Amino acid sequence: MTFQTFELENWQSDHEQTVRFNLADSTVDPVTVADLIEDGEDLERIMSVPLYYPEVNGERSLRGLIAGLHDGIGTDDVLVTVGASEANAAIVDALCEPGDRVVVMEPGYRQVWGLARNRGCDVAAFELHADRGWAPDLEQLRRVAAPGTRLIYVCNPNNPTGYILTQREMAEIVRIAEDCGAWLVADEVYRGSERLTDAETPSFVGMTDKVIGVGSLSKSYGLSGLRIGWAVCTHPELADLWRRHEYVAIATGRLDNFLAECALRPAARRRLFERNRACVRRGYDLFSAWALRQGGRLAAQPPMASALAFVRYDSDLSSVEVGDLFRREASVLVAPGVFFGREGWFRINIGMDTGHLAQALDALAPVVAALPPASGR
Ligand SMILES: Cc1ncc(COP(=O)(O)O)c(C=O)c1O
Missing domain, CATH: 3.90.1150.10 (Aspartate Aminotransferase, domain 1)
Structure with a gap:
């Protein structure tokens, strides 16, 4: 291959x-870094961070803050990864087998597309249409997401079009995933970068059972140099991602975990x-x-x-x-x-x-x- x-x-x-x-x-x-450090106490804390491995799945306090971004997600439902990139890679590796049908948005960020092809999956796409303001063709999604489809990957807001799905489109995508039995992987790294509203794009997490939410500090937080991302999921499969993470990275950086916590405190997050x-x-x-x-x-x-x-x-x-x-x-x-x-x-x-x-x-x-x-x- x-x-x-x-x-x-x-x-x-x-x-x-x-x-x-x-x-x-x-x-x-x-x-x-100076933008993230709020006061002298933070500075003292950062200077005394022991540069030992953090918890392998991410510091508990950081996982708590990430869990708090979603309804129904607990601290143990979060895996902190090296950017959303590592989360996406672990998801494809853990969930997909050669021959599995994987469906992605197009145009789209082609990480899951490429990973799935390299895994030997049968990759199909559903389109966002420029002449409809980039609204997705959900009839096409229903056609390509045949029964037994393993995974549907959506990126919302979308890269590269910046399209935000309507609530009705999100509900239909969820229905299609449920009908064909697929995992829904929602790459939500651009939530928080809305141009026309101050309302944060809703998350797919909590809308259906077999969903994995992927997030990151790289885009909407302006912190791509931290290399902190995450996967959230209430299923035992999260442990399968964690097993991949142990092979690839062992853990993320301890300092990165500390600074990520600073960014995810509610006031700092709003400001960012x-x-x-x-x-x-x-x-x-x-x-x-x-x-x-x-x-x-x-x-x-x-x-x-x-x-x-x-x-x-x-x-x-x-x-x-x-x-x-x-x-x-x-x-x-x-x-x-x-x-x-x-x-x-x-x-x-x-x-x-x-x-x-x-x-x-x-x-x-x-x-x-x-x-x-x-x-x-
Ligand atoms: C949709 C999407 N997902 C994931 C990533 C990976 O981001 P990172 O690994 O920096 O979190 C990117 C980067 O461009 C992206 O656009």
Whole structure:
């Protein structure tokens, strides 16, 4: 079996160190340690953290805070992982066997897609439609989620479109998962980055029995450098993820656990989400005004959440060719749409410092203007 590389992450690994403007990431301007430490007492505590292994499944106090984010989840229903990445990897490894049907959203973050292919699963997709404002085709989901489907993976809010499912769509996805007997894996790392509302996107956790919620401090908290994520689940299968975690990482970092606790205290969490939404709103306003000035060569679909804009371009070039042009000519790294399952689009980060974004967009404008137009025009 040929190994499926994680094309998006591979693209970033290959190029992010050699460009002036890295807009291929999906987080906001990072938070610093000083931003997280509230007072002298915190400082004293951090200085005296013993740099021994933390509890292998995450410090109990941290797991308690994560459990508190969901109804019906206890401290022992949480596994702290090295980012959401490790949680997703452990889930596929623990739950899926070769030949199992796995269904994912498309366009989407293709980690579970690639992991499932590498596990020998039969991977199918259901689409989010650009012409319906990225609403999902749930009839298609019902068709592809045949009886016996092992796992349905949803990302809500979605990467790369920023689409937030309605309550009715969430309920229908739950019904479909229940009808076919699948595990529902809800990757919710962008909850808290809503652009059009201050209301946090609801969680799938608690909506059905066989659900695993995946979270992370990387995106909405601006703390990707901590490498703290988690899986929450009330089933004994959580222990199967934990067994994988022992092989891959043993544990997360003790300091990371301490700082994660600082970020998840209710007041700090509220503050970090406010900061995140401000970055997302400011950045998208700047970006969308710029996109409108590009002579109709770009069409951005406004994201409901996330520091991302998913943009359609008017050219027959492939999204990798466009990404290469942007990189070579403007030293701007974007993420080609094909890595999310959509040719003809690219994803660009709008959540970093606006001065930096404005400079990158200035550099990009002449390259966009020089793109060979689509042959149909
Ligand atoms: C939907 C989604 N899930 C998981 C991850 C992994 O994030 P991390 O491992 O930093 O928590 C990402 C990163 O881009 C993502 O977009």
